[in-house]
Amino acid sequence: MIEYLVVGGLALYGIAIAVAVIRMIIGPTLPDRVLALDIIGVNLISCIAIISVMLSTTAFLDVILILGILAFISTIAFARYLERGVIIERKRDS
Amino acid sequence: MKINDVILHAVTKIVVFIILTLAIYLFLSGHHSPGGGFVGGLVLASAFVLLYLAFDIETVQKGIPFDFKLVAALGAFIAAASGLGAVFFGASFLSQAFDYFDLPILGQTELATVTVFEAGVALAVVGTVVTIILSISEDV
Numbered sequence: 001m002i003e004y005l006v007v008g009g010l011a012l013y014g015i016a017i018a019v020a021v022i023r024m025i026i027g028p029t030l031p032d033r034v035l036a037l038d039i040i041g042v043n044l045i046s047c048i049a050i051i052s053v054m055l056s057t058t059a060f061l062d063v064i065l066i067l068g069i070l071a072f073i074s075t076i077a078f079a080r081y082l083e084r085g086v087i088i089e090r091k092r093d094s
Numbered sequence: 095m096k097i098n099d100v101i102l103h104a105v106t107k108i109v110v111f112i113i114l115t116l117a118i119y120l121f122l123s124g125h126h127s128p129g130g131g132f133v134g135g136l137v138l139a140s141a142f143v144l145l146y147l148a149f150d151i152e153t154v155q156k157g158i159p160f161d162f163k164l165v166a167a168l169g170a171f172i173a174a175a176s177g178l179g180a181v182f183f184g185a186s187f188l189s190q191a192f193d194y195f196d197l198p199i200l201g202q203t204e205l206a207t208v209t210v211f212e213a214g215v216a217l218a219v220v221g222t223v224v225t226i227i228l229s230i231s232e233d234v
Contacts, residue, residue, distance in 0.1 A: 069116070
């Protein structure tokens with residue numbers, strides 16, 4: 001029973017990632033594409049969690065942490081680029 | 095225009111320490127499980143990149159007064175010197191050794207000389223990645 005649930009969840013996450021990829025390709029504006037990229041990152045984290053349940057191992061939990069950190073930093077970088085046009089400032093003007 | 099990024103600064107001050115903890119954990123767990131100096135160095139560099147993103151270059155360099163080119167050079171020197179140390183004991187270049195010691199709190203612990211080599215690799219990776227990021231960002 002649990003195997004069917006795990007495989008079904010993995011398939012649903014695959015569909016979600018495919019829909020996000022479509023949005024990233026046809027997205028009219030740049031914030032749509034950034035948001036689709038963030039959604040793909042979060043869904044990949046969930047996929048790795050489900051795979052580690054399916055294989056009953058804990059070796060992939062470091063991958064989840066690193067992927068979460070990279071998704072967080074990339075979201076901040078894209079948001080700064082959209083908002084100000086510069087990612088790392090030389091000196092703050094405040 | 096004055097920009098208000100209180101939330102980003104407050105989150106960054108907490109999350110940076112979580113990332114640094116994960117980097118130390120990855121560096122030390124690389125002996126028997128996935129991890130090691132390269133991955134630990136990359137995560138450490140991502141913590142520095144997050145600091146540079148949230149604040150600016152001059153503020154971070156006032157708090158962390160390292161020249162990251164020198165850090166990369168020091169890491170490469172440590173990695174090569176730890177490999178060269180094996181030559182003086184009659185072993186071939188980059189040979190590593192380990193032994194078991196009784197430490198006061200930790201009990202019997204396995205200490206290996208490959209940790210020194212991994213520390214050099216981590217320093218080289220941190221210096222290289224932060225130098226690349228800063229050189230790219232200066233073009234704007």
